[in-house]
Amino acid sequence: MSTADKSPxxxxxxxxxxxPWPHTAPPGEWSYWDVWFAVVCVVDCGGDWDAFDVRLTRERSGGVMRGAYLEPLWSHLLDLRERLAADGLGAAELAGGAARDPKVVARARSKVWRQALEGRAKxxxxxxxxxxxxxxxxLTGAWPRFPVSPQGPYEAFVGVVDLDRHHGQWATMAVADALTEATVAEVAEAGGDAAILLAVRRAALTRGVRALRVCDDSCGTLGEWLRRTVxxxxxxxxxxxxxxADVxxxxxxxxxxxVGDFGGTSRQEAELFTHAGVRGDLDLVEALACALHSEYASARWDFRAREILGLRAYAQxxxxxxxxxxxxxxxxxxxxxxxxxxxxxxxxxxxDAAAARAVLRAADxxxxxQDWTRRRAIELDRELGGEGYA
Structure with missing residues (x-):
């Protein structure tokens, strides 16, 4: 038979x-990732999802920081465990015979423990x-509870500030100009109405943060706009x-x-709380900050959990x-x-020098x-004199 007769x-x-996983599996919709997780959990972690979680964190973070590929995988693990619990299933039931197939096991280990996670695999x-x-x-979660929703002003900002493509350095300056002009126009239309003004300024901040996520702000123009606007x-x-007040x-x-992710609060954190009138609501703000810290910690959003503790300090x-x-x-x-x-x-x-010293002792x-904390304590003692820092 000639090569021309051969079908490609x-x-x-x-x-x-x-x-979708095409082979025998428990009833329901299961993806390859679902089965790969279950296979690795069974083969490498004895079917214990908690042990799998610990190893995933170790393998993907290098034991130092949470790697770029850890949170997406951990997020899938949370979702998978919820679905399995709802169906009363464990890792072994989902993995089934796949856990005894050397090819599937090898690929699952590679996917879960080693390979980079590209966008189309998510x-x-x-x-x-x-x-x-x-x-x-x-960015938007509280808007329905505002007396005037920022959604309307936000849509006006969307109409004049294009974020559908990446903006280089020069185009970013145009974005900052557009945000400035649009904010001025919307503020003028508010006519001094505090509820409308609050909605306008709040909407502008969300549009600004989203702009900074896609723009090259090497010139700092957009960042400076953000500082002024907040x-x-x-x-x-x-x-x-x-x-x-709680909202x-x-x-x-x-x-x-x-906003702080883009330097918008830098060196003005306490001033922002002062302008917003925190003094009469300090107990409420502390309670909310503590609740957010717990939520961020549970989500393993470590740097934001640290930031909220800092905001608690600035409020005080x-x-x-x-x-x-x-x-x-x-x-x-x-x-x-x-x-x-x-x-x-x-x-x-x-x-209150005693309180200043107590802060550094408590943080040590x-x-x-920690090195800064100890150096600052020594410097403070030299400035003030006294018994020294132990």
């Missing part, structure tokens, strides 16, 4: 992971990770509106986390609540030196900035 061979399309839970969901909530938002007389402060804390500084500094420093530790310095400086301004625990 059909190559089997590659499998990336989100595709399942829906891998894309909608816990931190991503919390981040999106921070300060203007904090100064809006929100108490004149019907917005409940404002929860949203404010979450928003500052997003803004309120001049020196008597609360030591307890906050105890929780914060030496992970972040800036809120520690803010508390120390505030205590010194109020003439293993962390990123």
């Amino acid at each position: 061979s059909r190559r089997r399309p590659p499998t990336f992971g989100p595709e 399942t829906a839970p891998m894309r909608r990770t816990p931190s991503r969901r919390l981040s999106e909530r921070a 300060a203007e938002y904090a100064a809006v007389p929100w108490r004149q509106t019907a917005l409940p 404002f402060w929860q949203d404010f804390l979450e928003l500052l986390g997003e 500084v803004a309120a001049g609540a020196v008597d609360r500094f030591t307890a906050t420093a105890t929780v914060l530790g030496s992970e972040d030196w800036q809120p520690l310095e803010a508390m120390v400086s505030c205590a010194l301004r109020q003439g 625990r293993p962390g990123f900035h």
Whole structure:
């Protein structure tokens, strides 16, 4: 038979992971990733999902930091465990005979423990990770409870600020100009109505954060716009509106986390809380910050969990609540030196050297900035004189 008579061979399309598992499995919809996870859990972790979780963190983080591929995989693990629990299934039931197939085991190990995770291989839970969901909530989640929803002004910003493509450095300057012009126009239309003004400024911040996610802000123009805009938002007389205090402060804390990712709060954190009028609501703000810290920690969003502790400190500084500094420093530790310095400086301004020293003693625990904490304590003792730092 000539080669012309031969039908062209059909190559089997590659499998990336989100595709449905085609072989025998428990009833329901299971993907390749589902089965690969179950196979590895059975073969390498004795069918124990908690042990699998521990090893996944170790393998994908190198034991130091959570790697870029860890959270999407962990997010899929959370979703898979929920679905299995709902069906009353364990890893062994899902893996079935696949756990005894050497080829499947080899591929599952490679996919789960070693290979980089590319975009087309991601399942829906891998894309909608816990931190991503919390981040999106921070940008728009509270809007339905505003007396005037920021959604309307936001749509106006969308109409004039194009973010459908990546913007280089020069185009980013045009984006900043467009945001500035649109904000001025929307503020003018508010006509001094505090509820409308609050919605306009809040919408502008969300559009600005989303702009910074896709723009090249090497020139810093957009970042500087963000700093000004968050300060203007904090100064809006929100108490004149019907917005409940718990809604404002929860949203404010979450928003500052997003804005802070782009330097929008740098060196003005306490000032923002002062303008927003934290003094009368400090107990509420602390309670909300503690709840957010627990939520971020449960989501393993470590850096945001640290940031919210810092915001708690800045709120206390803004309120001049020196008597609360030591307890906050105890929780914060030496992970972040800036809120520690803010508390120390505030205590010194109020003439309370003992409180300043107590902050540094409380924070002197293993962390990123323990060396700074100890150096600052020595410097403080030299400045003030006294018994020294032990």
